[in-house]
Amino acid sequence: MSSVPVRVRFAPSPTGPLHMGGVRTALYNYLFALKHNGTFLIRIEDTDQTRFVPGAQDYIMDALQWCGIMPTEGPGLGGNYGPYVQSERKEMYKPYAEQLIAEDKAYYAFDSAEDLDRMRDQAKTMGMPNWQYNSVTRSGMRNSLTLPQSEVEQLLAAGEPYVIRMKMPRNRDIRFHDLIRGWVVVNTNNLDDKVLFKSDGMPTYHLANIVDDHTMAISHVIRGEEWLPSAPLHVMLYEAFGWDCPEFAHLPLLLRPDGNGKLSKRDGDRLGFPVFPTNWITAEGELYSGYREKGYLPGAFINMLALLGWNPGTTQEIFTLEELIEAFSLERVSKAGAKFDPEKTKWFQQQYLRAQSDATLAEQLRALQTIELSDADLQQICALMKERATFPQDILTDGAYLFGRPTAFDAETIRKKWKPETAAYIQEWKSIVNSLTEFSAQTIEVSFKTFLAEKQLGIGAVLLPYRLVLTGVGAGPGMFEISQFLGKEEVLTRLDLGLAEVEKILHEA
């Protein structure tokens, strides 16, 4: 590593909620920073005033916090390189653009957006799919390179709208090193004269990004692969200003699990999984669901994301955040895009849910809804249900009969498993239960097995019916544990109620 202190940034634009691809980019930045005792900061890139979405910035900060990705500098956090919102830095960009003009590395352009649209349309009808404002075409446009200097001054004085464009040199190979991809070479003939400064007085992403990364002393630019094509422009800007280039690392994209294409906003709820860390409700009231609200634990979400495009080189898959920091390296980030796998995400969630203590899980359940049970009882339920749940709410739904008497009975299983003599066995078992003085799982089991042995019955002949009568369903934790948890009185009551329900169902058939 170089001797330059590591400072990395995550630079989202507040145009909507942050999707999981963005979270992963933030995560890799964060891991890299902490691994190298560096600084991770957030910068809000809101130079496009037309796409600003109220609430998006707060969403981003909240979502990152839920994920445990904690910036040490950023909006609302302070830091010595602020402000950390580009619109609040507005005044500092123009002088840089003007400096480039003075050095003949950029120029004023007076063509209106409509003029440019026309040029593009015209080119398209002539069979050229992408017209560009570049070293060839700029000679035919209205700019400070084609207009007489006096006219340019006049236009500027008159307040004519203008943009400032990069004057891209011809036929130069731009080489830069990417920590993930190695050397990348692009010829400037394929690059256009990008707008650096817009007519609304704001810089474009390209200018603001370079100025801010430089003035914020960013050492490594770790961002999505969608920025790779504009990286040569950025390299040229650093060069034009005479600044040292930071290191670059362009991350592979997150792809949709089905078909192809980059994971996007609408995929999630269409395909049945969230693409956002937390719920987002649009101004129109449309809901995009989030991992948090679906019941995912942040650790599981982050763990899954970390392994999507990076691997530790070992077979370890479950990582705490601390372990991720320890193990992370950009060299082990893969080059190709990764299809997101909702199934594996559930597997991570299951692992994390099970690893939680009963007490923690109990708290989570109480956060979901009001539960009229003692902590001891609730934790008992958690212990019983944890192994068969993926989400906390599964305990509530799959184990509903532990919170109260069953309201529904699985008619199909009852019809399949219930024999004419079954009711009599259950009655006999009930009187045995009634006679028990100690009601622990162990004693219940012993009594039950003794009863079966006397009757010369297989365990399945009575135990499943017993389960159905008590819980209404055919699957769940051990029946003796359930019996102990419910207690003798409740078991006796449910035996009566359940038996009646079963009779009803059998009569219907």
Place this chain on the structure above:
RNA sequence: GGCCCAUUCGUCUAGUGGUUAGGACGCAAGGUUUUCAUCCUUGUAACAGGAGUUCGAUUCUCCUAUGGGCUGCCA
């Protein structure tokens, strides 16, 4: 269309100029379990194609194909 990036089981991936190409998810089978889940065992399934370099290429080079990204006064 142009430019750039990529390509190992269905998916995430490991890996090497000579390996029975490894792991995980999923799926399937078996075992454990009264049931379900868990757990254990086993199985399933991959180096995109074609040239070249080489004694030998999945690994190196080139071409093709495929996928992805970019191509805005969006970021």
